[in-house]
Amino acid sequence: MPTLGFGTLIPDAAETITATRDALEAGFRHFDCAERYRNEREVGIALEAGTASQGISRDEIFVTTKLWNTNHRAERVEPAFEASLDRLRIKYLDLYLIHTPFAFQPGDDPYPRDQDGNVIYDREVTLLDTWRAMETLVDHGKCRAIGLSDIGLDELKLLHESARIKPAVVQVESHPYLPETELLEFCKRHEIVFLAFAPLGHGMKPGLLEDPVIAAIATRVGKTPAQVLLAWAVQRGTAVLTTPRSVTRARENFDISPLSEDALGEINRIQTRRRLNSVVQTGVPGFIPQASSKGSAA
Numbered sequence: 001m002p003t004l005g006f007g008t009l010i011p012d013a014a015e016t017i018t019a020t021r022d023a024l025e026a027g028f029r030h031f032d033c034a035e036r037y038r039n040e041r042e043v044g045i046a047l048e049a050g051t052a053s054q055g056i057s058r059d060e061i062f063v064t065t066k067l068w069n070t071n072h073r074a075e076r077v078e079p080a081f082e083a084s085l086d087r088l089r090i091k092y093l094d095l096y097l098i099h100t101p102f103a104f105q106p107g108d109d110p111y112p113r114d115q116d117g118n119v120i121y122d123r124e125v126t127l128l129d130t131w132r133a134m135e136t137l138v139d140h141g142k143c144r145a146i147g148l149s150d151i152g153l154d155e156l157k158l159l160h161e162s163a164r165i166k167p168a169v170v171q172v173e174s175h176p177y178l179p180e181t182e183l184l185e186f187c188k189r190h191e192i193v194f195l196a197f198a199p200l201g202h203g204m205k206p207g208l209l210e211d212p213v214i215a216a217i218a219t220r221v222g223k224t225p226a227q228v229l230l231a232w233a234v235q236r237g238t239a240v241l242t243t244p245r246s247v248t249r250a251r252e253n254f255d256i257s258p259l260s261e262d263a264l265g266e267i268n269r270i271q272t273r274r275r276l277n278s279v280v281q282t283g284v285p286g287f288i289p290q291a292s293s294k295g296s297a298a
């Protein structure tokens with residue numbers, strides 16, 4: 001899996017197409033998608049056109065997508081997987097993730113709620129049931145690897161013990177304000193790729209991009225704060241997702257270079273702790289960017 005991935009959580013359809021095409025052109029070969037982002041069709045269009053015009057073959061790109069919470073029941077997994085493949089215009093998936101460990105009431109509403117506004121969870125299916133159905137997809141040969149997203153260490157340990165096919169990747173929020181060191185150590189010990197999202201703190205302001213330690217290192221080494229944050233993530237042994245929405249930022253985020261041990265140490269000593277996404281506790285994403293306003297919660 002290419003270490004630097006392009007995340008496709010982009011609310012606007014037209015922007016999804018241009019940003020995905022620009023990312024491909026800037027050198028990104030790893031594309032992170034999800035049924036929940038409701039733009040797999042646009043990503044598929046951009047990848048099909050971009051790979052054809054640049055002479056890039058299917059096996060040179062790495063495509064991930066995710067099973068949404070309302071599709072956790074075993075009989076819903078394969079249809080959801082096939083629908084994603086169809087929308088993405090590809091014949092196999094490199095990686096399929098369970099988007100969150102929370103099962104919601106099955107159906108077409110992605111956020112089923114009761115009359116008091118509480119999410120309706122599905123208590124009839126366990127994470128292991130869903131995992132078994134994911135394993136079957138690998139057996140059938142249309143999915144090369146499976147993994148989990150928004151999972152905590154305790155639940156990961158339990159699933160890892162019972163899994164016939166071990167999780168290949170764990171995708172979680174991680175940045176200098178949320179280093180998730182214990183989870184990272186577990187992943188390294190078990191050869192699971194730790195894939196960090198929100199490496200730039202979702203670009204929220206004030207936030208990581210203006211952190212004084214990050215800004216000072218960026219000035220010193222002649223890089224941007226975004227490049228410093230991405231380099232830190234890669235050097236500590238994680239893969240990373242970022243969502244540049246312009247060609248300039250796509251090139252910037254792809255062009256990172258190693259930091260000195262001193263700089264890494266300075267970042268590791270940052271004391272601020274902040275989780276931006278409560279999805280790991282509820283299954284409901286705490287942050288979905290809106291087309292018109294940056295940083296609003298959903």
Ligand SMILES: NC(=O)c1ccc[n+]([C@@H]2O[C@H](COP(=O)([O-])OP(=O)(O)OC[C@H]3O[C@@H](n4cnc5c(N)ncnc54)[C@H](OP(=O)(O)O)[C@@H]3O)[C@@H](O)[C@H]2O)c1
Pocket residue numbers: 006007008009010032033099149150171172197198199200201202203204209224226227241242243244245246249252253277279285294
């Ligand atoms: N599993 C999950 O639950 C989950 C949750 C969230 C995200 N994800 C995945 O992770 C991907 C990454 O998303 P993220 O929000 O976490 O990414 P991020 O890179 O931390 O934040 C993206 C934001 O950073 C800004 N940005 C990007 N490059 C920049 C640069 N060079 N300088 C300054 N600002 C920059 C963007 O601003 P502009 O828009 O102005 O370019 C955008 O608003 C998503 O697309 C998705 O695939 C997964």
